Amino acid sequence: MGQSRRSVLQGALGAGAAGLLVGGAAPLPAAHSRRAQKGSSLGLRWLGVAGWELSFAGRSVLFDPYLSRMPYAGEGGALDPALPLRLDPEAVEHVAEKGLTGAPELILISHGHFDHLADVPHLLGRPAWADRRVRTLCDTTSRHLLAAMGTPAHRMADVVAVNGGDHLQFDGYSVEVFRSLHSRQEDYSSFAAGTRGAVPARPRTLGDLVEGQTLAFQVSVEGGPSVLLTGTSNVAEREIAGARPDVAVIGMSGHAAVHGYPDRLLDALGAPPVLLPCHHDDMVTPLGDSGISRTASPDAVTALARAAGRSAPDGGTRVLEPRHLELLDVTGVR
Ligand SMILES: [Zn+2]
Numbered sequence: 001m002g003q004s005r006r007s008v009l010q011g012a013l014g015a016g017a018a019g020l021l022v023g024g025a026a027p028l029p030a031a032h033s034r035r036a037q038k039g040s041s042l043g044l045r046w047l048g049v050a051g052w053e054l055s056f057a058g059r060s061v062l063f064d065p066y067l068s069r070m071p072y073a074g075e076g077g078a079l080d081p082a083l084p085l086r087l088d089p090e091a092v093e094h095v096a097e098k099g100l101t102g103a104p105e106l107i108l109i110s111h112g113h114f115d116h117l118a119d120v121p122h123l124l125g126r127p128a129w130a131d132r133r134v135r136t137l138c139d140t141t142s143r144h145l146l147a148a149m150g151t152p153a154h155r156m157a158d159v160v161a162v163n164g165g166d167h168l169q170f171d172g173y174s175v176e177v178f179r180s181l182h183s184r185q186e187d188y189s190s191f192a193a194g195t196r197g198a199v200p201a202r203p204r205t206l207g208d209l210v211e212g213q214t215l216a217f218q219v220s221v222e223g224g225p226s227v228l229l230t231g232t233s234n235v236a237e238r239e240i241a242g243a244r245p246d247v248a249v250i251g252m253s254g255h256a257a258v259h260g261y262p263d264r265l266l267d268a269l270g271a272p273p274v275l276l277p278c279h280h281d282d283m284v285t286p287l288g289d290s291g292i293s294r295t296a297s298p299d300a301v302t303a304l305a306r307a308a309g310r311s312a313p314d315g316g317t318r319v320l321e322p323r324h325l326e327l328l329d330v331t332g333v334r
């Protein structure tokens, strides 16, 4: 995939590319031409933490849209599962109104944790999107959690529980589902692990939103690029081996306890042409804050760039550094 992918990439990311290229590769050309066909463009917008919007032809898909950016740290700065859920509907509304393409037709959820799932019930209940059909794909636990958090019944009818191995066809694109794994804390423990086999009591604390089964998704737009979306910093590499995304979004939160990450993931994917780090910001600074981009960890970006260099020593893999809410045009990557 190296040569052909790399050659088209030279012109691929020019139009509207807002991210910074890291890892010493040549700069991308300036934008000077619009895509010929409206339907062929694919944009990616980082929503902070693990969240993304994929947009094409005026349509969009959301992945792990978490906009409340609630306080999560207890004494000593560690993640505290006993802290109350403090959703921020105003912040969610602000981004939904001003920062997104419009009502998504699909929402993908990697796992049940607060920083991935907690705002989905609010988004699904938005009056402004009431006349649009919005499907949600997630695991069974997340489906029960969405119901417990008051997701409107008519939206729950469109929440589809999926499993690793599913490959679903939508109008103009497909979504492949992979079984994945959650990141581990430094002592090898997992934050808020567990599953729910039925709708639980309404979640009140961060820890009430349990992981369930972590999933990754690959969205392949017909005639356009394919994008792998991961929301955690771990991988079941034999599940994902052979996937060949054009763009891979790689979770880069703490992974010191995970052997060979992210190298094992990149090797399983065959060195994708473009990598985007995610889950490497501070998770709490409001998206509207002028300093939001500075909360993204440069160390995480550097670590990913180094792994990319090991995985593709010929320079065939490029790491882009996304900026919150800015559109990255990845149309011609493929
Ligand atoms: Zn998590």
Ligand SMILES: [Zn+2]
Pocket (backbone or CB within 6 Å): 050, 113, 115, 116, 231, 279
């Ligand atoms: Zn997370």
